[in-house]
Amino acid sequence: MADEKLVPTVCPYCALGCGFYIKLEEGGTGIEYMLDHPTNEGALCPKGNAALEILSHPDRLRFPLLRTEGGWKRISWDEALERLAEEIKKTIKVHGPGALGFLGSAKCTNEENYLFQKMARLLGSKNVDCCARRCHSPTIPALNRAFGAACMTNPISDLENSGCIFVIGSNFAENHPLVARWALRAKDRGAKIVVADPRLTPTTWLADLHLQINLGTDVALLNGMMNVIIEEGLYDRKFVGERTVGFEELEEKVRGFTPKRAADITGVSTGAIVRAARIYARSPASAIIYSMGITQHSHGTNNVSACADLALICGHLGRSGAGLYPLRGQNNVQGACDMGVLADFYPGSVSVNDAEGIRRIEEAWGATSLPIGMGMTAETMPVAAGDGNLRFLYVVGEDIVNSDSASSRGRKELANLDFMAVQEIFMTETAEMADLVLPAAAWAEKEGSYTSSERRVQWSPKAIEPPGEARSDLSTIVRLANLLGLPFDYAGPEEVLAEIGKMVKSYAGITRERAEGRGGVIWPCPFLDHPGTPILHRDEFCAPQGRARIVPVDYLPPDEERSLDYPLLLTTGRIGLHYNAGSMTRRSISLMKRAPELFVEVNPQDADRWGIVDGDLVEVKTRRGEVWARGRVTTRQEAGVIFMPFHFPQTNTITSDVIDPEARIPEFKVAACRIGKMKGV
Amino acid sequence: MEIYADSDRCILCHACVVACERVHGEARISVEAVRDRACVPVACHQCDAAPCAIVCPSGALAQEASTVAFDAEKCTRCGLCIIACPLGAVDLDTVSMIQRCDLCPDREVPVCVLTCPTEALILGDRFEETKEMRRRAALRIAQSHAVGRERA
Known part of the structure; x- marks a missing residue:
């Protein structure tokens, strides 16, 4: 050995x-x-x-590739970066920096993301965003408004200390399996697990109480629970009085949400709603776990606010076993948001409308006129490309063609760009559309820090060499910035992390050495000797007067409803063996052989009605188009709802593109549809 | 020592299967779901009087103290062990080898147990582990009585 x-x-x-x-x-x-x-x-x-x-997959991109009339042509790195720099300069000269779009990657390191947005903003473009837009963008405004900090409040392992774990819109047993470890430890110690989910999933197997609610009725359930908690006097008067504002408005708002009304909307019994409310409110420390089932709605921001309200009125925040757990998706989505790879925030959550904050950043960066105001988001960039307002797009490590909703429209719009560069580890469907493809090192082939969902900043060292001429995104960004005349002078990622510490207060005490220690550091870590802060909001919230804001919200139905033409509702989600758009897991043999193809789950009643037998090829049609998938007849959904995972490219071509007005996240979770047996197979 | 499975903790994630396959080339543990309501991992029980060893005509599988040893050179690929195992935990791979859980002899703890996200797989002495499982079961039943295991 x-x-x-x-x-x-x-x-x-x-x-x-x-x-x-x-x-x-x-x-x-x-x-x-x-x-x-x-x-x-x-x-x-x-x-x-x-x-x-x-890592060793034969499909890995090894050389820079330029699109020519005769197909892809291998070019040198020098040629590739010069071409890219030239296209950027040309676009700025002809259309101005507002025509440049930059999509960073929640899979890349903090250092890479920080430099990426710095480059974009120094070039004068406001259009910086990442895939957080499609997962937890509602969490950001809603929790900033409520707590003044948009992130998970307690570490995953602290779930062990909960007396009640209330799960809403998260199938963590499949999507974040390690959460189930800690939830089960809590259960061993007597905790109750309550799961609200329209589907029966491995997560609901762990539940003491499963509330099988109708799609998109989360606010009705949460308001109904809060009605019970307030009516029965189960809320935490002391916490509400000392640490929050806005309780009276909430009391007024939820008064009308009797358990009866909530039951009518959600489709679960009044008894179950009352029981869930009592379990959550009475336990000494209760945690709420939520994820895409809450956020991916046309009223996702309201959903998150309602979750925060429930935690606030019961005082289940700021101590061990309590807390609000927005389970993030990508390995570094928290970090990418902290680094300001968002159309609405500079690094350190400085709003793009905060002129004074931006002036301080200008000073630090030695810049004079950084852009102010909201930029284009990941969702609006393709639309702007279609309209001709966006001319150039630089995508790092994201397969937007597959992950965007109603993606066949996005594909057409992106084709309208003057130039698109994609930096990737594989030739994804997005890379196939690019003019220039740059090969990137995967995570184990480069070094840098990642921030997990629990705000844990960990250094990941380089283990092996990248294939061919693939390079770390950091070195590519630095070289490109230099060609564009930006003074990026960094010997390595640790120097970038040191600069991040100066710009992002919560990272001030995090160095490479500290992040290298087992388990790294949990931010906020405001100075070098600070131990990190596993549990937020212990004494006060980061809001005015240290008080959290309770924001009452109304129930709004999903945008699309069942109709004569589209009598079913399609919901989407993940399965345990695949990951997001699938560019990695669909290339992984041991996973693919266990989950080889797209499927659609159909309730036996619906299957009977439309003549579908388990294993048939089923056509699923929405207003955006139709796709086919292997039918699975199962009672995991109630009649009237079908489910498809989105790891295969077809699914998102038919999802809804209606967006939440504030967070601009599409309603991936609800689309009216119809099904039929595929003809001729 | 053997691998116990607590079906109340299993979440059908397949981590054990993928880990076993990565280490052994073929997975010697499987996980089966029943009617989308429950699932259980199935692996060799390291029986005390192992049917696979009892029926083996060539002596390739032989009962040892607490496990069944396998000698590839003696194996004739007759497949009687496959028929005899009540759990379907013995298989033949495409080359020549009997595929049966060997508890990862190079390690203190087999990879399926190490990787299991929910601690559904446990390596242990059967008397100790069943005691622990009884304790957990009793706790669950007691709680159910206290609050009522109700579903909406």
């Missing part, structure tokens, strides 16, 4: 930040479990176990 070396790494899949070792030995790489990691204690989900399969 002497020729064996273990390099610690952070899992590249979901946002839990699980640690493991990459074992380097003669003849290849392997995985070794990291038993002392605070989040996963060595355990890994199937995707973590399969993570190394993508």
